[in-house]
Amino acid sequence: MYLPKGIATYGCLGILLVFASLTPRVGAIKCLKCSSNDDQNCLDYTKIVAADCAEGVEMCFTSNDGGVITRGCLQKDQPCEANTCKSCTGDSCNNHNICKKCSTDDADCSQTDASLVKYNEICESSTTQCFVQVKDKKVERRCATADDSCSNDTTCKKTDGSISNAGYFPTKRIHCYQCAQTDCSDVSVSAVPKKPCRNYVDNDECYMTAESATAVTRGCKSDDNAKCSTGGGEQGCVTCQTDNCNNSTYERQQKLKCIQCQGTDCYKEQAAAEAKDCEKKILYSDKEACFTLVADGDIQRSCLHNDAATKEKCEKAGDACKVCSNEDGCNRSAESSNFQCIVCRSDENKDCWNDASK
Ligand SMILES: *[C@@H]1O[C@H](CO)[C@@H](O)[C@H](O)[C@H]1NC(C)=O
Ligand SMILES: *[C@@H]1O[C@H](CO)[C@@H](O)[C@H](O)[C@H]1NC(C)=O
Ligand SMILES: *[C@H]1O[C@H](CO)[C@@H](O)[C@H](O)[C@H]1NC(C)=O
Ligand SMILES: CC(=O)N[C@H]1CO[C@H](CO)[C@@H](O)[C@@H]1O
Secondary structure, eight states, X not given: OOOOHHHHHHHHHHHHHHHHHHSOOTTOOEEEOEETTTOGGGGOGGGOOEEEOOTTOOEEEEEEETTEEEEEEEOTTOOOOTTTEEEEESTTOOOOOEEEOBOTXXXXXXXXXXXXXXXXXXXXXXXXXXXXXXXXXXXXXXXXXXXXXXXXXXXXXXXXXXXXXXXXXXXXXXXXXXXESGGGSOTTTSOOOEEEOSSOOTTOOEEEEEEETTEEEEEETTSTTOSOOSSSOSTTOEEEOSTTOOOOOSXXXXXXXEOOEESGGGSSOOOGGGOEEOOSOEETTOOOOEEEEEETTEEEEEETTSOHHHHHHHHHHGGGEEEEOSSTTOTTSOOOOOOOOOOOOXXXXXXXXXXXXX
């Protein structure tokens, strides 16, 4: 058969090229290649597509540099130290799962969501689960081991997927303002941290206590050395059960409105809409309250904290002073005047004219 020289040469080259692309190149493998520095997907191997390594490369690696995760082809002389790097043989073998790791000694493991990159840890394999648990009231996070098992899913979780042990844990735990002394005076002004409590216990509460406007302490009842650990029993301690509820200033504006009246018209039932603001500022530990006091042939309805003398009078009056805090104008119900008539006759008793008390 006759072929022009040129065609024969190109034909041969074409066959060679086809041949080369069909046979695997000796020693070249595919690895996952990425860095979490420029692609967060690198933390999740399922989102990374493997790519060819250069000729001669036989291993892949996943490395951790201060939380920055890098996956790639391990060059011949490239170091891969056991504590920060995992190497492996086989296509796409560097599909290690990534979890958060921090210990019970690190308060931030309990008090933050552990989202900081420094907590990233490379697990043994793609199927290694993430683990988070409460241990001695503190949180621990890491890659799970075969021995880890959870008996209570509130305080222990073993989960699939990358970074699946991040987030506040247990999910439902109270957050409180936590601070002491001057920077603690007004949480709306200074950047007072509001965060989960250091310890995790059931039915925890936030507290606030203060010796003065500049000596305020806020925290969690469960804190080691908490100033208020019994829940309001101690002098000046106020506790509460909702997130960041311990936010009061030393003195605060009252919110409750009270009926405020005195004299004859004050006996009858009052309209709740007539309730007025209680203007005096009260201490953080004072409970807002309205009162109705019937004594000495007079009636007074007002705010309990308006002045110290009235409060004292109300306390001394016992049942004659009714205190309430449940709603605006709660001190509105009718009171019987219960007045007594003085009975006398001036023809029998001269004093009856102008000094009837005798
Ligand atoms: C699980 O732990 C929570 C939180 O400590 C606790 O309230 C609950 O009673 C525990 N449940 C069981 C079944 O032990
Ligand atoms: C204090 O917390 C309550 C809710 O618990 C909220 O309604 C109020 O605005 C907060 N006050 C300040 C000063 O943060
Ligand atoms: C105030 O009014 C409420 C509702 O009318 C009543 O239940 C309560 O006993 C009254 N208390 C005072 C202090 O007047
Ligand atoms: C909303 C609010 O102030 N909640 C509580 C915060 O803490 C103070 C003092 O500890 C309580 O008096 C408040 O009820």
